[in-house]
Amino acid sequence: MTQIKRADKLTKTDQLIKQGFAMRPLRLDSLEIFEDVVRCGGFRAAALGRGVSSSAISQSISALEEALGIRLLNRTTRSVAPTEAGEQLLERLGPALHDIRTAIDDLNQLRERPSGTVRINAPAPAVDHMLCPLTFEFMKIYPAVNVEIVSDAAIIDIVEQGFDAGVRFGNQLAQDMIAMPLGPALRYAIVASPDYLHKRGRPDSPGDLLQHDCIRRRFPGGTMETWAFEKDGDEVEITPQGRLTLSSAHHELQAAIAGAGIAHLFEDYVRDDLEQGKVVEVLEDWKKQLPSWYLYYPSRRHTSAAMRAFLEYIRQREWPPVSN
Incomplete structure (x- = not known):
């Protein structure tokens, strides 16, 4: 049965x-x-x-x-x-x-060295001059850790998009995020090609820029960038005018070198080209010190061994002060 x-x-x-x-x-x-x-x-x-x-x-x-x-x-x-x-x-x-x-x-905590993948979302200037050099050294120390960096200037939800961390300018971030400095304080440089300055003249104050072709930047959200200056406690902010509008620091530098106008770029971005004479800096005495890049990550989320190793590596760095 x-x-x-x-x-x-x-x-x-x-x-x-x-x-x-x-x-x-x-x-x-x-x-x-x-x-x-x-x-x-x-x-x-x-x-x-x-x-x-x-x-x-x-x-x-x-x-x-x-x-x-x-x-x-x-x-x-x-x-x-x-x-x-x-x-x-x-x-x-x-x-x-x-x-x-x-x-x-x-x-993974039982391993002698952590493994896994760290995914980071960051704007191109931060990737070029801060994040990439740090990452290359980090990967030499931790050969079992993979790193993926996505260059993106848009403000996104890093948790929803599957990133372990993001990098943004300044520390104005959501309350559930932990932020840590990723480098020293920053300053912008105002640069143009020698040929442009020969033809159009050299601005002596921020207000003079309104009579020049400035290379403007539009952010991913659609807003236009303003340029901020400071000298002897006097702060000035202008909305640049010009025929050329771009959305990439790399392209803005290319435009300045080509003589298309005056560009507003981080010092790190133009240092080599200044030394080579491809561009000339103006309004040096009007530089305003700004916050550093910040690495941020969710406070309520489990942090992987690979990410913890990366965070510890960043914490051990000592950032030099901005030189005058």
Whole structure:
């Protein structure tokens, strides 16, 4: 009799499988891929982040939906968005995957040297002159740690976008973030090519800049940059005027060297070109000292061993004062 009952159960299970009602094997990495696709906003961006093809990401999502028996993503030619079921899964999935990563990372503490990946979002000037040199030295000390730096001037939610830390100018950050200086205080330099100054003359005060072609900068949010000056306690702020508007310090320097106008750039960005005579600095006595770059990271989030090693490396640095 027992044998007959077992046979009956096996037969019913076989029937369910044939009818598609039995859940197929579910891979943990497919859940991580689903989270990546939603966070990145599409298959292509998620594929780039993982170093695989878009078709591989698409196949993984399709297999996940087939295993669960429900659609998780609404796909169009231009965008990908979670369905109601996808939103519900994502809400529960985020904390669960975080706990899994934390558990794995706790094992990492038993290693002699930390491993893992540190992802940082930062504006290009900070990447070029501060973050990259620090990172290169850090990676020599910690060969098992991978570092990914995304150059981006837009203000983003680093937690939502999957970053461990961000870099921004000054320490005006959200209350749930911890900020630490990433270098000394900063100053801007006002520069132009020798040819431009020969043709248009040299400004003697910030107000004179209003009669010049200034190379303006538009921030990712759409606002235009203002230029601030200070001398003997007198502070001046102007809104530069000019025919050329850019959104990259690198391109602004190129424009200044080409004689397109006067540029407003961090000293670090123009130091080499000043020494080579490609540009000339003006209004040196009107420089205003500004806050440093700050590295910031969430205070309420588990910090990985790799990130803790990077933070400790930054804390041990001594930043020299800004020279006069």
